[in-house]
Amino acid sequence: MSIQHSGIRRQAAFGVVVALAVLCAGCIGSKRSGGSSGSDTAAIPLTPSLWLSPSISTAVIPYKDACGQPAVFSVADPLVEAVPRKLNRVFHGVTPQFGLEQRVTAAGVIEVGLGLKHIDLVIPRHIQGAYPVSVTLGAEMVFLAEDGKTLFAKKLQSVGRGEVTVTDQSCEVRGLEPIVQEAVDAVTEGLAKQVAASVRVREYAEQQKTRIPTAASLSTQQAGIASSASVTGGVQANRVAPPAGGPAASSRLQATTLTFHAIVRDESQDHMLQQGESLTIEVEVKNEGQAEAEGVEVLIGGEGALTEHFPQSVAIGDVQPGEIKRTSVTNRVMDLKDATQGELVLSVRSLTPLASLPSAKKFIFQVKPEKGDSGAIVSDVDRLPKPLAASKQTRTVVIAIGVGRFRDERVPTVKYADRDAEVTAAYLRAIGGIPGDRVHVLVDKFALKADLAETFDEWLPKRVDAETVVYVYFAGRALVDGTSGAVSLVPYDGTIASPNRLYPVRHIQEVLARLPIQRAIMMFEVSLDPSPGADPGTTPQADWGDGAEDDRDDVMWMVGNRNLQEAHAYEQGKHGLFTYYLLRGLQGLADVDRDGTVVAGELCTYVRGEVIHAAREQFGNAQRPLCSPPPGQGAVVRIHPMAKGNNPKPPAQAKKAEPSADAPVQAPKPVDMGPKP
Template sequence: MKNLQRPQIQCVKLWGGLASCGSIAGLVLLVVGCSVFTRTPPTVIPQRIPLTPAVWFSPSVTAAEVSYDTPCGEKKTMALADLLVTSIPKQLNNAFNQVTTPNHTEEPLASDGAIEVGVGVRRINLAIPSQGHGTYPATATVGMEMVFLARNGTVLFSKKLDGVGRGTVAVAEQSCVLSGLEAILQEAIDSAADRLAKQMALSSQIQDYAATKDTWKPIAGQFRSEPVPPIVGTTAVPPPAALELTQPVQTVPSELVQPAHVNFRAIIRDENRDQFLDPDESLTIEVEVKNEGTVEAKDVAVVVEGKDELAGVFPGEVVVGTLQPGEVRRTTLTNHVTAIESTGHGELSLSLKSGSPLGLVPPPKIFAFGAKPKQPDSMTIQDVDQLPNTLTAFKEPKAVIVTIGVGHFRDEQVPVVSHASHDAAVMAEYVHAIGNVPRERMRVLLDRQAQLSDLEETFERWLRKKTDATTDLYVFFSGRALVDGVSGAVSLMAYDGAPGGPTGVYPLHQLQEAVQRLPIRRAVLFFDVSLDPVPGADLATIPQPDWESGFSDARKDVEMWMVGNRKLQEAQAHDHSKHGLFTYYLLRGLQGVADLNRDATVTAGELCTYARTQVIQVTRDQLKSKQEPLCLPQVGRGGMARIYPIARGNNPKPASIPNAPESPAGASKTLPTLMQVGP
């Protein structure tokens, strides 16, 4: 490769349309370097979910293509649709009993639900010299999104993942043909589809949905009206949008008119995709309408009707226009949610209307949303990045701080952990400000600075130089961890960690042993991690992550552990604040609001109890999911570390409540239940 000309790097902006499910994922093809990469084996899929959902391929899938320049300067295009529509159902069949790919005339949600798939192509970078020949290493990255919709349109699963394919492309001597690219793209597509299918099979919401299958009612019997045959000398008139679809169609004398046959699909997405509408949040309605008949359908529109407290929050209708026979038209409309007086819950119904007679009225699409009122200034989300002036609480010149945040990894196949490095940076500043800890006693490792060798050097050598019997140690880790398929042992993933092998991971028991060897007074450790199974693990039998076995009762007066996510799942993010959800409430608690007994001091037990309670409540009520933090030692275990002061309290008392009328003589009084946060 020494005599090759300097390669010309080309970056081309490619087509990437808006998917019918409202998502754009990316495809990046990189041809770099001169080393040979190994392929990662496919991940193990857990036990199949007993459902037969339909697969919807968005236009970004069916029209996906890749453009690139050959060494001869010619522009070539490779279609990806065949690779995508072949691979994706195959991978999903490993997660479900079976998946189907219905045609436009069928109603997918009338079966067991639907899986929407979106993918987009963004750019190509080629490092092949002009008129060059030989073989060149190549990497293809495919970003893909899958959304699982229940039969009533409720989103039960929505996730984006990147798949990576590696190999070599070849250019023959005196040839302009680039070979080997399709196999690399196929591997990238298979990787993304395989991992998304695996995540979908692990979804507790889909599993709960499948468990209620025996109680479902036929959708067709609920919504679909029977077609009304035209009568000679009359014209079928469609019912007004406000009328129930089960009412008989009125007829008026006229000339015979052949009815139109129109069907539609619709997806509605709120900006943060939690099915809960915040004030000023954008709401997008995406509609695909097809004229399946042989006559023109005039003035077609989708009527949008909000019920209960959602009435008036949404636009009145989405205009589609006139459709010729066989024509498909897609329309997107985005509006912002306006504030309402109180928290609302209701349904949003989308139905079809046309200026032409309709032979068959499609069933309405029903979407369940909640709407959150605009909060007063005192209830708005706190900016935890701004350290309050009252944060300083103690002087700890002998304390040591270690914060680690790994959100991006050297191996592009490892999913990104949102806000991890930001979490670690802000947490370091909080602990520094609270205890006036000297900067030279702080170590902050973010992304590339947090390789396995950095973690080993920090915990096994650097800490021994900085600690003594008067040291209080604070350790914070935000990122990703792997769970052993047999023992459940947890290992923290460093920047150079790889999901396909044991390299680049730091076992939790190794961290525990390193801390226990230190001659310290106290240690408080925080973990805000997403947990994945190790490659090859049997997901049907894998135990829960083992956080507790290494925590000895002999250390309960010295160590306090705060674990943001105790189960095998992704940790939730608090996107408004650009932090992990658990970290956000830790920071809020350190501002003083975790002072549950209002004694002007936040103890370690109070901080963990506050953050745990908030995370459980928010994931249950707003995110419609589950995440359960863990506090060690637990309440009632007698651990003195739980009452260790960690911040200054600032939790105002609630407004006074007027005295209640006195109870009749002899009436018993119920004492309030107090939250236990101490040993």
């Protein structure tokens, strides 16, 4: 049976590539004036990327045939055909993506996954005749903006009904195809209508209309020197069209592609500025194209007094194809007495036309109040949320561990780790009405390796049964094995030099696999380092999602950082960045579909989008949280209720005026989001 199932998966995966390539080859970028799926609404003027979860590309539904033997029905092909077909009526087109990771483009990305799938069919005896059958499919769709922010998320379930026939000549069940197709059409049509009606997606599409066409498109305009400017975050990035003048001129100004990375470091490295502190801008520019990039410059702009301390541009010079050039500038920051924050926006321009304009990078620093200033910042997430229900969750268990300081002073500290653990435990207890003797908190010197072992090997097993939900939260530091990707936590008495002083995550997975629990939710705010002696460039990705047993759907992982890097601390919120948005989500903001309940899948999707956006806007680099199972997989654990929803729809009369085409787009500030006290 396992061999048959594997073969169907391989055939389905191959069919996905062929079907998507055929379906979408002619629809990318096409203009459509018709309505969205089944309605008179105008098509959304976007061509987003379409990423189908492996739960769709390998989708099969198990059932029993007329002889009572296990069988499977593949729904991969119908879903792969229906999803882009429905969405092409909603948008101007969709662009398929292949692979396990989606890439967010300016037009956004649509993620679609399959959750519940069930065939309800009972054939008591192998007797010729007709039998009623129902096919149930549940799907989930998410729309992400270019900055990773979630603009739309919806879960739908549809049922197809009909009759199948069997004969006394074989075990085959005939007639399933049209019933499955009915369920597929219903659920995909429903999702298409929902995204077509999304106000946030349509507003995003209108904002994208103000983007200036790339320099590659300028080559089709009238010859001669021309210039255009796009305003991104307050910085103008000029692109010059190639002039007429023969082959030499056109070759010299052939369009090329530039990418750049930027880091802005304050002297104390706490993302808080104070009078007299030095600030360093480091920029790396790479020519990814085939032509030389002439006269490359880094533009420095933004808002507030911080921009006055730096030149408006820094010359990089000419950059050859494949070449990387770096530059840095350091200045001491003064005259910030009346400022509350500083902002820098960095972008790149070149005399050579650019095939695409690199996105500007925004950095925001809070200004430390001077001594004697009473304007202390108070976190807006430390007010506990309302209970999820009137009844208490007397079978639930919470384990919260926060290790920010270590006995070995060579181990880097993790800011707010102890505070994160204490507040998260208080949140979960308040939401579920969990008795105090079922909440176990370990912080700093009380989180020795022996304490962790005692907690999972002795304390936890005494408090669980088949109805128990286990919450495990950890904030601190972890190491990733350079060969296997296995993750080990660093306890208070741990050290980064010896693996014997670490606590393996695998042991937690094995404990949970042995215990008779209902489900477990794992929430980890971690800074990840390679194991001693491992090469960061060859270290595999951290292994979180694979539990001690394969194919488990009762454990969900929400990990704040999937790569080897420091997890960001959000100074204004006085929490780790991932934990800050985790708490915001538990306050109710993660109730994306506004049904009154925040479920685990919604919470992780919300946190992931907010962290990606905030890391890019405030710190200038990526931090990508992990949600495992992803959308469309592990439906049972993804719909586990986590908190009470508190995400009211904005009043119609409060709609803001549309920004002008040349107005800078302001990034949302995390402190201003969410329910007000």
